[in-house]
Amino acid sequence: MLALPRDISAGALVLAATLPIVFLHLNYQPSFRAGPATVKLSDLMVLATALAAVGAVRARGLAPVRPGLPVWIAAVLFLLWIAAATLFPGHGYPFRTHAVTAGEFAEYALLAPSVPLLVRRRADAVLVLGTLVAWSVAATVVGVLQWVGWNIASGWGQGHREPSFLGTQDFAAFSGMVLGLGVVSLLWGVHGRLRTGAWVAVVSGIVGFAIGGATSGVIGLVPAAAIAVFVVARRGLLRRSAFIAAAAATAVASLGVLVYRSGDYGQFFSFLGVRHENAAAANNIQTYPQHTLLAYIGLRIWRRHPVTGAGFEASNDYAMYGRELPAAHRRFPNVAPSSFPNAHRSYGVQDLYVQVLADLGVIGLALLAALFVAGVWPSFTAALRAPAASAFPALLGVFWIVLSAGLWSAQGMIAGIPLDALTWLGFGTAVTRTVDWAA
Secondary structure, three states: OOOOHHHOOHHHHHHHHHHHHHOOOHHHOOEEEEOOEEEEHHHHHHHHHHHHHHHHHHHHOOHHHHHHHHHHHHHHHHHHHHHHOOOOOOOOOOHHHHHHHHHHHHHHHOHHHHHHHHOOOHHHHHHHHHHHHHHHHHHHHHHHHHHOOOOOOOOOOOOOOOOOOOOHHHHHHHHHHHHHHHHHHHHHOOOHHHHHHHHHHHHHHHHHHHHHOOHHHHHHHHHHHHHHHHHHHHOOOOOHHHHHHHHHHHHHHHHHHHHHOHHHHHHHHHHHOOOOOOHHHHOOOOHHHHHHHHHHHHHHHHHHOOOOOOOOOHHHOHHHHHHHHHHHHHHOOOOOHHHOOEOOEOOOOOOHHHHHHHHHHHHHHHHHHHHHHHHHHHHHHHHHHOOHHHHHHHHHHHHHHHHHHHHHHHOOOOOOOHHHHHHHHHHHHHOOOOOOOOO
16 A cells, blocks of 8 residues: 555655656746846755755764765766866856856756655655656646647647647656656566556656657667666566566657657758758758757867866857857758857757767766766666665666666756756665665
8 A cells, every 4th residue: 555644754745846846847937036047946946855855864864875975976076077167268258157057957966865865765755756657647648738739838739749848858858757667667566556656657658758759768768678677687577567568668659759750850861861851841940950060069169178178058158159150051051051050049069968078078078977877887786686675766766867868868968957857866766775665
Protein backbone atom coordinates (compact mmCIF):
# COMPACT_ATOMS: atom_id res chain seq x y z
CA MET A 1 0.00 0.00 0.00
CA LEU A 2 1.01 3.60 -0.48
CA ALA A 3 2.32 5.24 2.67
CA LEU A 4 0.03 7.41 4.76
CA PRO A 5 0.70 11.16 4.85
CA ARG A 6 1.99 10.94 8.43
CA ASP A 7 4.89 8.81 7.17
CA ILE A 8 6.10 11.55 4.83
CA SER A 9 8.77 13.97 5.99
CA ALA A 10 8.30 17.73 5.72
CA GLY A 11 11.40 18.01 3.52
CA ALA A 12 9.99 15.53 1.01
CA LEU A 13 6.78 17.55 0.88
CA VAL A 14 8.80 20.65 -0.03
CA LEU A 15 10.71 18.75 -2.75
CA ALA A 16 7.47 17.29 -4.14
CA ALA A 17 5.88 20.75 -4.21
CA THR A 18 8.91 22.09 -6.09
CA LEU A 19 8.82 19.54 -8.90
CA PRO A 20 5.72 20.77 -10.78
CA ILE A 21 7.11 24.32 -10.71
CA VAL A 22 10.56 23.50 -12.06
CA PHE A 23 8.85 21.50 -14.81
CA LEU A 24 6.76 24.47 -15.90
CA HIS A 25 7.63 27.04 -18.58
CA LEU A 26 8.60 30.40 -17.17
CA ASN A 27 5.78 32.03 -19.17
CA TYR A 28 3.32 30.45 -16.75
CA GLN A 29 5.15 31.42 -13.57
CA PRO A 30 4.74 34.63 -11.57
CA SER A 31 7.94 36.66 -11.37
CA PHE A 32 9.37 39.97 -10.23
CA ARG A 33 12.46 42.04 -10.88
CA ALA A 34 15.26 42.22 -8.33
CA GLY A 35 17.97 44.44 -9.77
CA PRO A 36 19.36 42.81 -12.92
CA ALA A 37 17.67 39.49 -12.11
CA THR A 38 14.17 38.23 -12.77
CA VAL A 39 13.09 36.09 -9.83
CA LYS A 40 10.59 33.39 -10.81
CA LEU A 41 8.46 31.11 -8.70
CA SER A 42 10.75 28.21 -9.64
CA ASP A 43 13.73 30.10 -8.17
CA LEU A 44 11.90 30.55 -4.88
CA MET A 45 10.87 26.89 -4.80
CA VAL A 46 14.40 25.67 -5.49
CA LEU A 47 15.70 27.89 -2.69
CA ALA A 48 12.97 26.59 -0.38
CA THR A 49 14.06 23.05 -1.20
CA ALA A 50 17.68 23.96 -0.48
CA LEU A 51 16.67 25.46 2.88
CA ALA A 52 14.77 22.28 3.72
CA ALA A 53 17.93 20.33 2.85
CA VAL A 54 19.96 22.55 5.18
CA GLY A 55 17.45 21.79 7.92
CA ALA A 56 17.91 18.08 7.23
CA VAL A 57 21.68 18.47 7.59
CA ARG A 58 21.27 20.21 10.93
CA ALA A 59 18.95 17.46 12.15
CA ARG A 60 20.68 14.36 10.81
CA GLY A 61 24.10 15.30 9.52
CA LEU A 62 25.86 14.88 6.16
CA ALA A 63 25.91 11.09 5.93
CA PRO A 64 23.30 10.92 3.11
CA VAL A 65 25.40 13.04 0.76
CA ARG A 66 28.77 11.37 1.37
CA PRO A 67 28.30 8.74 -1.36
CA GLY A 68 28.04 11.61 -3.85
CA LEU A 69 31.37 13.22 -2.94
CA PRO A 70 32.86 12.78 -6.45
CA VAL A 71 29.77 14.46 -7.93
CA TRP A 72 29.91 17.37 -5.48
CA ILE A 73 33.61 17.95 -6.16
CA ALA A 74 33.14 17.82 -9.94
CA ALA A 75 30.06 20.06 -9.78
CA VAL A 76 31.77 22.67 -7.62
CA LEU A 77 34.81 22.76 -9.91
CA PHE A 78 32.61 23.15 -13.00
CA LEU A 79 30.51 25.89 -11.41
CA LEU A 80 33.60 27.70 -10.14
CA TRP A 81 35.00 27.65 -13.67
CA ILE A 82 31.75 29.14 -14.94
CA ALA A 83 32.07 31.87 -12.29
CA ALA A 84 35.64 32.52 -13.33
CA ALA A 85 34.55 32.69 -16.98
CA THR A 86 32.34 35.67 -16.13
CA LEU A 87 35.39 37.54 -14.83
CA PHE A 88 38.21 37.05 -17.35
CA PRO A 89 36.59 38.24 -20.63
CA GLY A 90 37.76 41.62 -21.89
CA HIS A 91 36.11 44.97 -22.36
CA GLY A 92 32.51 44.95 -23.59
CA TYR A 93 31.51 41.68 -21.95
CA PRO A 94 28.06 42.12 -20.33
CA PHE A 95 29.16 40.91 -16.92
CA ARG A 96 25.98 41.65 -14.97
CA THR A 97 23.72 39.84 -17.43
CA HIS A 98 25.85 36.73 -17.68
CA ALA A 99 26.68 36.66 -13.97
CA VAL A 100 22.96 36.47 -13.20
CA THR A 101 22.61 33.52 -15.58
CA ALA A 102 25.61 31.80 -14.00
CA GLY A 103 24.03 32.27 -10.57
CA GLU A 104 20.75 30.74 -11.68
CA PHE A 105 22.57 27.81 -13.26
CA ALA A 106 24.33 27.21 -9.94
CA GLU A 107 21.05 27.63 -8.07
CA TYR A 108 19.45 24.67 -9.86
CA ALA A 109 22.47 22.57 -8.89
CA LEU A 110 21.15 22.75 -5.31
CA LEU A 111 18.50 20.24 -6.35
CA ALA A 112 21.14 17.50 -6.55
CA PRO A 113 22.17 17.27 -2.86
CA SER A 114 18.58 17.98 -1.82
CA VAL A 115 17.44 14.57 -3.11
CA PRO A 116 19.52 12.34 -0.80
CA LEU A 117 18.99 14.75 2.10
CA LEU A 118 15.21 14.98 1.82
CA VAL A 119 14.19 11.56 0.46
CA ARG A 120 14.92 9.56 3.56
CA ARG A 121 11.98 7.13 3.71
CA ARG A 122 10.14 4.91 1.28
CA ALA A 123 7.07 7.09 1.72
CA ASP A 124 9.14 10.14 0.71
CA ALA A 125 10.23 8.41 -2.49
CA VAL A 126 6.66 7.36 -3.32
CA LEU A 127 5.46 10.94 -2.86
CA VAL A 128 8.23 12.50 -4.95
CA LEU A 129 8.04 9.99 -7.78
CA GLY A 130 4.26 9.94 -7.69
CA THR A 131 4.24 13.72 -8.06
CA LEU A 132 6.42 13.40 -11.16
CA VAL A 133 4.04 10.86 -12.68
CA ALA A 134 0.93 12.88 -11.88
CA TRP A 135 2.46 16.05 -13.36
CA SER A 136 3.50 14.10 -16.43
CA VAL A 137 -0.06 12.90 -16.94
CA ALA A 138 -1.26 16.50 -16.78
CA ALA A 139 1.43 17.62 -19.23
CA THR A 140 0.62 14.79 -21.63
CA VAL A 141 -3.10 15.56 -21.56
CA VAL A 142 -2.36 19.19 -22.45
CA GLY A 143 0.03 18.06 -25.19
CA VAL A 144 -2.56 15.72 -26.69
CA LEU A 145 -5.20 18.45 -26.63
CA GLN A 146 -2.77 20.76 -28.44
CA TRP A 147 -2.03 18.01 -30.96
CA VAL A 148 -5.69 17.51 -31.81
CA GLY A 149 -6.12 21.22 -32.41
CA TRP A 150 -7.04 22.93 -29.15
CA ASN A 151 -5.53 26.41 -29.05
CA ILE A 152 -4.19 26.27 -25.49
CA ALA A 153 -0.82 26.98 -23.85
CA SER A 154 0.79 28.22 -27.09
CA GLY A 155 0.37 24.94 -28.95
CA TRP A 156 2.01 24.58 -32.35
CA GLY A 157 -1.13 23.52 -34.19
CA GLN A 158 -2.87 20.29 -35.01
CA GLY A 159 -0.57 17.37 -35.78
CA HIS A 160 2.66 19.22 -34.93
CA ARG A 161 5.20 18.81 -32.18
CA GLU A 162 3.70 20.30 -29.05
CA PRO A 163 5.12 22.14 -26.04
CA SER A 164 2.42 21.26 -23.46
CA PHE A 165 3.14 23.73 -20.65
CA LEU A 166 6.92 23.22 -20.75
CA GLY A 167 8.22 23.91 -24.29
CA THR A 168 8.84 21.22 -26.91
CA GLN A 169 12.38 20.24 -25.91
CA ASP A 170 11.58 20.34 -22.20
CA PHE A 171 8.29 18.48 -22.69
CA ALA A 172 10.27 15.70 -24.33
CA ALA A 173 12.86 15.83 -21.54
CA PHE A 174 10.29 15.61 -18.77
CA SER A 175 8.33 12.87 -20.55
CA GLY A 176 11.54 10.91 -21.10
CA MET A 177 12.33 11.30 -17.42
CA VAL A 178 8.97 9.82 -16.41
CA LEU A 179 9.22 7.13 -19.09
CA GLY A 180 12.59 6.19 -17.61
CA LEU A 181 11.03 5.92 -14.16
CA GLY A 182 8.39 3.55 -15.53
CA VAL A 183 10.87 1.44 -17.50
CA VAL A 184 13.29 1.05 -14.59
CA SER A 185 10.46 0.23 -12.21
CA LEU A 186 9.04 -2.48 -14.48
CA LEU A 187 12.47 -3.98 -15.05
CA TRP A 188 13.04 -3.98 -11.30
CA GLY A 189 9.82 -5.93 -10.78
CA VAL A 190 7.82 -3.58 -8.57
CA HIS A 191 4.45 -4.91 -7.43
CA GLY A 192 0.97 -3.74 -6.52
CA ARG A 193 0.17 -0.05 -6.81
CA LEU A 194 3.76 0.75 -7.64
CA ARG A 195 3.48 -1.45 -10.72
CA THR A 196 0.26 0.33 -11.72
CA GLY A 197 2.03 3.64 -11.27
CA ALA A 198 4.93 2.38 -13.38
CA TRP A 199 2.58 1.57 -16.26
CA VAL A 200 0.98 5.00 -15.98
CA ALA A 201 4.47 6.50 -16.17
CA VAL A 202 5.32 4.43 -19.24
CA VAL A 203 2.16 5.34 -21.15
CA SER A 204 2.30 9.02 -20.24
CA GLY A 205 6.02 9.12 -20.99
CA ILE A 206 5.70 7.49 -24.41
CA VAL A 207 2.95 9.84 -25.58
CA GLY A 208 4.61 12.97 -24.24
CA PHE A 209 8.04 11.98 -25.52
CA ALA A 210 6.70 11.36 -29.02
CA ILE A 211 4.66 14.57 -29.14
CA GLY A 212 7.61 16.57 -27.82
CA GLY A 213 9.53 15.21 -30.79
CA ALA A 214 13.13 15.74 -29.65
CA THR A 215 15.59 13.67 -31.67
CA SER A 216 18.23 14.45 -29.05
CA GLY A 217 15.96 12.70 -26.56
CA VAL A 218 16.22 9.49 -28.57
CA ILE A 219 20.01 9.85 -28.45
CA GLY A 220 19.77 9.72 -24.67
CA LEU A 221 16.81 7.37 -24.23
CA VAL A 222 18.11 4.38 -26.18
CA PRO A 223 21.46 3.99 -24.36
CA ALA A 224 19.79 4.76 -21.02
CA ALA A 225 17.28 1.94 -21.57
CA ALA A 226 20.07 -0.40 -22.70
CA ILE A 227 22.01 0.33 -19.51
CA ALA A 228 18.92 -0.38 -17.41
CA VAL A 229 18.34 -3.74 -19.11
CA PHE A 230 22.02 -4.67 -18.72
CA VAL A 231 22.08 -3.85 -15.01
CA VAL A 232 18.86 -5.71 -14.24
CA ALA A 233 20.05 -8.72 -16.24
CA ARG A 234 23.39 -8.79 -14.42
CA ARG A 235 21.57 -8.69 -11.09
CA GLY A 236 19.51 -11.71 -12.18
CA LEU A 237 16.21 -9.83 -12.02
CA LEU A 238 15.33 -9.65 -15.70
CA ARG A 239 12.04 -11.26 -16.67
CA ARG A 240 10.92 -11.77 -20.25
CA SER A 241 7.70 -9.76 -19.84
CA ALA A 242 9.56 -6.82 -18.28
CA PHE A 243 12.20 -6.89 -21.00
CA ILE A 244 9.56 -6.90 -23.73
CA ALA A 245 7.73 -4.01 -22.05
CA ALA A 246 10.90 -1.94 -21.67
CA ALA A 247 12.08 -2.62 -25.22
CA ALA A 248 8.65 -1.91 -26.68
CA ALA A 249 8.28 1.33 -24.72
CA THR A 250 11.69 2.56 -25.86
CA ALA A 251 11.04 1.56 -29.46
CA VAL A 252 7.55 3.09 -29.64
CA ALA A 253 8.69 6.36 -28.07
CA SER A 254 11.71 6.58 -30.39
CA LEU A 255 9.78 5.66 -33.52
CA GLY A 256 7.15 8.22 -32.60
CA VAL A 257 9.81 10.92 -32.61
CA LEU A 258 11.26 9.68 -35.90
CA VAL A 259 7.83 9.83 -37.53
CA TYR A 260 7.16 13.33 -36.24
CA ARG A 261 10.54 14.61 -37.35
CA SER A 262 10.63 12.88 -40.74
CA GLY A 263 10.04 16.18 -42.54
CA ASP A 264 13.00 17.77 -40.73
CA TYR A 265 15.16 14.78 -41.62
CA GLY A 266 14.18 15.19 -45.27
CA GLN A 267 15.22 18.83 -45.16
CA PHE A 268 18.53 17.85 -43.60
CA PHE A 269 19.18 15.27 -46.32
CA SER A 270 18.51 18.00 -48.86
CA PHE A 271 20.95 20.23 -47.02
CA LEU A 272 23.55 17.45 -47.27
CA GLY A 273 22.82 17.09 -50.98
CA VAL A 274 21.36 13.60 -50.67
CA ARG A 275 18.01 14.63 -52.16
CA HIS A 276 16.51 17.55 -54.05
CA GLU A 277 15.45 20.50 -51.90
CA ASN A 278 12.06 22.16 -52.15
CA ALA A 279 12.60 25.81 -53.12
CA ALA A 280 9.87 27.12 -50.82
CA ALA A 281 11.20 25.17 -47.82
CA ALA A 282 14.71 26.46 -48.47
CA ASN A 283 13.55 29.97 -47.56
CA ASN A 284 12.39 28.91 -44.09
CA ILE A 285 14.37 28.03 -41.00
CA GLN A 286 15.18 24.32 -41.11
CA THR A 287 16.04 22.76 -37.79
CA TYR A 288 19.06 20.60 -38.52
CA PRO A 289 20.79 22.86 -41.08
CA GLN A 290 20.43 25.69 -38.58
CA HIS A 291 21.84 23.55 -35.75
CA THR A 292 24.76 22.68 -38.00
CA LEU A 293 25.63 26.27 -38.87
CA LEU A 294 25.23 27.41 -35.25
CA ALA A 295 27.59 24.66 -34.13
CA TYR A 296 30.00 25.79 -36.86
CA ILE A 297 29.91 29.33 -35.46
CA GLY A 298 30.50 27.97 -31.97
CA LEU A 299 33.50 25.93 -33.08
CA ARG A 300 34.99 28.95 -34.81
CA ILE A 301 34.65 30.93 -31.58
CA TRP A 302 36.38 28.09 -29.75
CA ARG A 303 39.26 28.10 -32.23
CA ARG A 304 39.93 31.71 -31.26
CA HIS A 305 39.82 30.86 -27.53
CA PRO A 306 40.80 27.19 -27.33
CA VAL A 307 41.94 26.79 -23.70
CA THR A 308 39.77 29.03 -21.53
CA GLY A 309 36.98 29.94 -23.96
CA ALA A 310 35.55 33.33 -24.79
CA GLY A 311 33.70 33.76 -21.49
CA PHE A 312 30.49 32.32 -20.07
CA GLU A 313 27.66 32.87 -22.58
CA ALA A 314 29.92 35.03 -24.76
CA SER A 315 28.85 32.91 -27.74
CA ASN A 316 25.41 34.54 -27.36
CA ASP A 317 26.86 38.06 -27.76
CA TYR A 318 26.96 39.69 -31.17
CA ALA A 319 30.38 41.14 -30.38
CA MET A 320 31.64 37.56 -30.34
CA TYR A 321 29.58 35.65 -32.94
CA GLY A 322 29.27 38.59 -35.35
CA ARG A 323 32.87 38.22 -36.51
CA GLU A 324 32.17 34.62 -37.51
CA LEU A 325 29.11 35.38 -39.64
CA PRO A 326 30.93 36.14 -42.92
CA ALA A 327 32.66 32.77 -42.77
CA ALA A 328 29.40 31.05 -41.86
CA HIS A 329 27.59 32.63 -44.83
CA ARG A 330 30.37 31.46 -47.14
CA ARG A 331 30.34 27.98 -45.65
CA PHE A 332 26.53 27.61 -45.80
CA PRO A 333 25.37 29.62 -48.82
CA ASN A 334 22.18 27.58 -49.27
CA VAL A 335 20.87 27.90 -45.73
CA ALA A 336 17.91 30.27 -45.31
CA PRO A 337 19.08 33.80 -44.32
CA SER A 338 16.64 33.75 -41.40
CA SER A 339 18.56 30.81 -39.93
CA PHE A 340 21.59 33.01 -39.27
CA PRO A 341 21.90 35.14 -36.15
CA ASN A 342 22.47 38.85 -36.58
CA ALA A 343 22.91 41.97 -34.47
CA HIS A 344 19.26 41.86 -33.36
CA ARG A 345 18.71 38.10 -33.19
CA SER A 346 20.88 35.68 -31.23
CA TYR A 347 20.06 31.99 -31.48
CA GLY A 348 22.95 30.79 -29.36
CA VAL A 349 24.95 27.68 -30.19
CA GLN A 350 22.10 25.27 -29.25
CA ASP A 351 24.47 22.48 -28.28
CA LEU A 352 25.74 22.34 -24.70
CA TYR A 353 29.02 20.66 -25.60
CA VAL A 354 29.93 23.04 -28.41
CA GLN A 355 28.84 26.01 -26.32
CA VAL A 356 31.00 24.86 -23.40
CA LEU A 357 33.95 24.65 -25.78
CA ALA A 358 33.24 28.13 -27.13
CA ASP A 359 32.52 29.76 -23.77
CA LEU A 360 34.66 27.75 -21.34
CA GLY A 361 37.31 26.17 -23.57
CA VAL A 362 38.79 22.70 -23.28
CA ILE A 363 39.13 23.22 -19.54
CA GLY A 364 35.39 23.71 -19.24
CA LEU A 365 34.60 20.72 -21.44
CA ALA A 366 36.95 18.54 -19.38
CA LEU A 367 35.23 19.65 -16.18
CA LEU A 368 31.79 18.98 -17.67
CA ALA A 369 32.91 15.51 -18.77
CA ALA A 370 34.29 14.87 -15.29
CA LEU A 371 30.91 15.81 -13.81
CA PHE A 372 29.02 13.35 -16.01
CA VAL A 373 31.56 10.59 -15.37
CA ALA A 374 31.42 11.22 -11.60
CA GLY A 375 27.65 10.93 -11.76
CA VAL A 376 27.43 7.86 -13.98
CA TRP A 377 30.32 5.53 -13.21
CA PRO A 378 30.13 5.12 -9.40
CA SER A 379 26.34 4.95 -9.57
CA PHE A 380 26.47 2.40 -12.40
CA THR A 381 28.75 0.29 -10.22
CA ALA A 382 26.37 0.67 -7.28
CA ALA A 383 23.43 -0.30 -9.48
CA LEU A 384 25.26 -3.50 -10.39
CA ARG A 385 26.58 -4.52 -6.99
CA ALA A 386 24.92 -2.64 -4.15
CA PRO A 387 21.96 -3.90 -2.10
CA ALA A 388 18.55 -3.18 -3.59
CA ALA A 389 17.99 -0.18 -1.31
CA SER A 390 20.90 1.59 -3.00
CA ALA A 391 20.78 -0.01 -6.43
CA PHE A 392 17.33 1.13 -7.57
CA PRO A 393 17.85 4.90 -7.12
CA ALA A 394 21.38 4.54 -8.49
CA LEU A 395 20.07 2.95 -11.69
CA LEU A 396 17.24 5.46 -12.00
CA GLY A 397 19.68 8.33 -11.57
CA VAL A 398 22.02 6.91 -14.20
CA PHE A 399 19.07 6.61 -16.59
CA TRP A 400 18.18 10.26 -16.07
CA ILE A 401 21.77 11.47 -16.43
CA VAL A 402 22.31 9.57 -19.69
CA LEU A 403 18.96 10.79 -21.01
CA SER A 404 19.88 14.39 -20.19
CA ALA A 405 23.30 14.00 -21.79
CA GLY A 406 21.59 13.21 -25.08
CA LEU A 407 19.09 16.04 -24.76
CA TRP A 408 21.84 18.59 -24.14
CA SER A 409 23.21 17.91 -27.63
CA ALA A 410 20.39 20.09 -29.01
CA GLN A 411 20.14 22.61 -26.18
CA GLY A 412 22.40 25.48 -25.22
CA MET A 413 23.34 26.26 -21.62
CA ILE A 414 20.15 28.03 -20.51
CA ALA A 415 19.64 28.44 -16.79
CA GLY A 416 16.38 27.66 -15.04
CA ILE A 417 14.78 25.39 -17.63
CA PRO A 418 13.24 21.96 -16.98
CA LEU A 419 16.22 20.21 -18.57
CA ASP A 420 18.42 21.76 -15.86
CA ALA A 421 16.10 20.27 -13.25
CA LEU A 422 16.18 16.84 -14.91
CA THR A 423 19.98 16.87 -15.00
CA TRP A 424 20.56 17.85 -11.39
CA LEU A 425 17.78 15.63 -10.07
CA GLY A 426 19.46 12.81 -11.98
CA PHE A 427 22.75 13.45 -10.18
CA GLY A 428 21.01 13.62 -6.82
CA THR A 429 19.02 10.44 -7.38
CA ALA A 430 22.06 8.54 -8.62
CA VAL A 431 23.94 9.08 -5.34
CA THR A 432 21.02 8.31 -3.00
CA ARG A 433 21.91 5.18 -1.06
CA THR A 434 19.67 5.07 2.01
CA VAL A 435 16.13 4.33 0.81
CA ASP A 436 14.62 1.27 -0.89
CA TRP A 437 12.53 3.24 -3.38
CA ALA A 438 11.08 0.15 -5.03
CA ALA A 439 10.30 -2.08 -2.08
